[in-house]
Amino acid sequence: xxxxxxxxxxxLIALKRDGxxxxxKQISFLVNSIASNRIQPEQIGAFLMxxxxxxMSTEETTKLTESMRDSGIKxxxxxxxxxxxxxxxxxxxxxxxxxxxxxxxxxxxxxxxIAGRGLEHTGGTIDKLxxxxxxxxxxxxxxxxxxxxxxxxxxxxxxxxxxxxxxxxYAIRDLTSTVASLPLITASIISKKAAEGISxxxxxxxxxxxxxxxxxxxxxxxxxxxxxxxxKMGIKTTALLTEMNNPLGLMSGNALExxxxxxxxxxxxxxxxxxxxxxxxxxxxxxxxLEDSEHKAKIEIENKLNNGSALKKFKEMIIxxxxxxxxxxxxxxxxxxxxxxxxxxxxxxxxxxxxISSINAMEIAQFILENGGGRTFREQRINHNVxxxxxxxxxxxxxxxxxxxxIYYDTEIDISQQLKNxxxxxxxxxQKRSRILKKII
Numbered sequence: 001x002x003x004x005x006x007x008x009x010x011x012l013i014a015l016k017r018d019g020x021x022x023x024x025k026q027i028s029f030l031v032n033s034i035a036s037n038r039i040q041p042e043q044i045g046a047f048l049m050x051x052x053x054x055x056m057s058t059e060e061t062t063k064l065t066e067s068m069r070d071s072g073i074k075x076x077x078x079x080x081x082x083x084x085x086x087x088x089x090x091x092x093x094x095x096x097x098x099x100x101x102x103x104x105x106x107x108x109x110x111x112x113x114i115a116g117r118g119l120e121h122t123g124g125t126i127d128k129l130x131x132x133x134x135x136x137x138x139x140x141x142x143x144x145x146x147x148x149x150x151x152x153x154x155x156x157x158x159x160x161x162x163x164x165x166x167x168x169x170y171a172i173r174d175l176t177s178t179v180a181s182l183p184l185i186t187a188s189i190i191s192k193k194a195a196e197g198i199s200x201x202x203x204x205x206x207x208x209x210x211x212x213x214x215x216x217x218x219x220x221x222x223x224x225x226x227x228x229x230x231x232k233m234g235i236k237t238t239a240l241l242t243e244m245n246n247p248l249g250l251m252s253g254n255a256l257e258x259x260x261x262x263x264x265x266x267x268x269x270x271x272x273x274x275x276x277x278x279x280x281x282x283x284x285x286x287x288x289x290l291e292d293s294e295h296k297a298k299i300e301i302e303n304k305l306n307n308g309s310a311l312k313k314f315k316e317m318i319i320x321x322x323x324x325x326x327x328x329x330x331x332x333x334x335x336x337x338x339x340x341x342x343x344x345x346x347x348x349x350x351x352x353x354x355x356i357s358s359i360n361a362m363e364i365a366q367f368i369l370e371n372g373g374g375r376t377f378r379e380q381r382i383n384h385n386v387x388x389x390x391x392x393x394x395x396x397x398x399x400x401x402x403x404x405x406x407i408y409y410d411t412e413i414d415i416s417q418q419l420k421n422x423x424x425x426x427x428x429x430x431q432k433r434s435r436i437l438k439k440i441i
Contacts, residue, residue, distance in 0.1 A: 009030070009039055009043050012026050018054075019054045021056075021060060022056075024059075027060060027063045028067045031064065031068055034071075035072070035164045044168070044172050045175070045178075048169070048176055048181075049176060051181060051184060052184070055181075055182070055183060058228055061182075061183040061187060064187040065191045065194065068187055068191035069195050071163055071166075072163045072165075073161040073195070074194070074195050074197055075112060075144070075145065075196055075197035076197055077110060079110075080199050082290070083111075083198045083199055083200075084109050084198055084284045085111055085112065085113055085114075085193055085196055085198045085200075086113075086203070086204065086284070087189055087193060087204070089204065089205050090122035090211075091206040091210055091211055091244035091248060091361065092210045092247040092248065092361035092364055092365045093247035093249045093251065093252040094204075094206070094244075094248050095123075095249065095251075095258075095261050095273070096273065096277055097115060097155065098128060098257070098314075099264045099273075099305070100281055101153040101154075101155055102152075102311070102314040102317055103301060104153065104281060104284060105153035105310075105313045105317070106152070106310045106312070106313040107300060107304060108152075108290065109284065111148070111152065112154055112196045113125075113153065113154065114156060114162070114192055114195075115137075115156070115157065116158075118382070123257065123368075125155060126155070126157055127384070128254045128255075128261075129155060129258065131258050132258060132331060133323070134323040134324055135318055135321055136322035137156050137157050137321070138157060139321070140159060141161055144159070147317070147320045150320070151313070151317050151320050152313065158192065162195050166187075169184070169188065182221060185222060186226050189203075190226055190229050190235075193235065194230075194233055194235060199234075199236060200236045201230055201236070201238075202237075202283040203237065203239035203240070204239075204242055205222055205239050205240070205440075206241075206242055206244035207219040207243060207244060208243050208361075209244075209360070210360075210361035210365060211244035216438070220241065220438065223438075224239075224440055226239060227440050236287040238283050238287065239440040240276075240279060240438075241436070241439070241440070242276060242436055242437060243437055245358070245361060246358060246361055246394050247359060247364050247388075248272060248273060249270045249272065249273045250389060250390045251387060252365070253384075253386050254373060254385075254386075254387065255339045255384045255387065256388075256408065258335065258338055259335040259338055261314075262331070262335040264277065264305065265311040267306040270393065274302075275434065275435055276435060277305065278298050278302055278305075279436055281298075281300075282297035282300075314332065315328050315329065341385060342385035342409070343410045344408070344411075344412075345408045346406065346415050347403035347405070347406050348403055348404055348405045348406070348415075349403055350400050350425065352400055353399050354398060354426055355395065355396070355397055355425065355429055356393065356394050356425065358424040359394060360421070360423075363422040367388060367418060367419055372386055372410070373387060385409070385410055386410065388407050389405060390405050392404050394430065395429070395430040395432045398425065405422075407419070
């Protein structure tokens with residue numbers, strides 16, 4: 001380590017510690033040092049904490065994002081205008097990416113979706129798809145490009161060659177209690193999407209008790225930061241803020257959410273899931289120029305949900321990603337086979353009848369986590385069978401002669417203690433509300 005280098009990193013940390021704005025050149029040098037392992041972990045931790053406390057300007061955040069994107073390979077596409085993606089900040093029962101990607105591909109867009117695994121109460125798109133035997137989520141860049149060009153969509157994990165700086169920063173943020181920093185969250189999410197080579201992005205920023213952002217104000221700040229940074233980097237970016245106090249859809253848990261995704265692609269599925277699929281899909285049709293009105297864009301998405309073409313595209317995608325053709329056909333026809341190996345399922349009842357006022361998404365997530373369906377550390381193996389299927393939704397009338405939920409699990413548990421404080425009943429009818437709270441452009 002030569003003297004010039006050893007002096008510069010501490011100087012940059014000190015500048016940020018003291019609330020100074022870093023130049024483009026300084027940020028680029030810092031990120032290159034991180035990606036090439038020319039910086040000590042302690043120095044990275046100090047820089048992250050300084051950034052967490054002092055924040056970053058829009059210009060700094062954009063340069064950090066660009067430098068992280070450029071630390072690895074970036075996909076290049078023909079007809080880039082039609083290459084799009086979405087990102088959700090995560091919640092309980094949030095399986096929207098899984099039906100949305102093939103819907104968009106069936107319309108003619110290309111979706112090179114780099115997705116993640118679950119941690120703690122937030123489920124991961126990759127874990128859900130791995131419920132399908134044979135589905136390969138570790139693809140090299142050439143394979144990703146081949147599938148996207150031939151099928152139109154892929155859902156896979158970040159490759160070794162993509163944004164190495166983000167992988168290093170993400171791991172250290174976790175260890176240093178600097179996860180909840182707006183510029184660091186923004187740079188991590190947008191750099192991944194920018195490396196995909198997309199032209200349009202829709203963000204689903206969850207708000208509520210089971211979301212990373214608990215209130216509308218903090219969610220709005222994050223959404224604005226990501227939208228502004230995405231647009232500055234040449235990606236047409238919009239954000240929808242959506243409610244995450246209650247689980248999304250009827251099914252939560254890895255295999256169950258694939259079942260529900262396929263039901264949605266067959267034209268069925270719960271209304272709140274359909275609402276988000278149609279809204280997010282319409283945003284991308286508009287920003288990519290395939291449609292010129294929101295009304296027409298929503299009709300186009302709805303048609304693809306209902307006419308079977310998106311289900312066909314989903315089947316093509318999972319075959320291209322390693323699922324045996326006959327099994328893929330069977331899964332698309334009878335998705336319930338994905339849960340057939342589950343050892344136990346039990347129905348849950350409530351003491352009284354009434355209108356469903358609230359279903360606590362965190363309680364459901366906790367049940368899944370405690371019974372092996374989620375992970376508390378990154379390398380942990382998970383049980384795809386574990387989950388919760390609701391039989392009632394918010395605002396619906398519940399008759400206590402019927403179960404309100406069915407739980408799926410593989411180990412012996414005390415049924416009487418499961419999810420007993422999860423539901424709030426009202427004697428009066430509850431007004432139905434949209435999941436979508438706000439749009440940021």
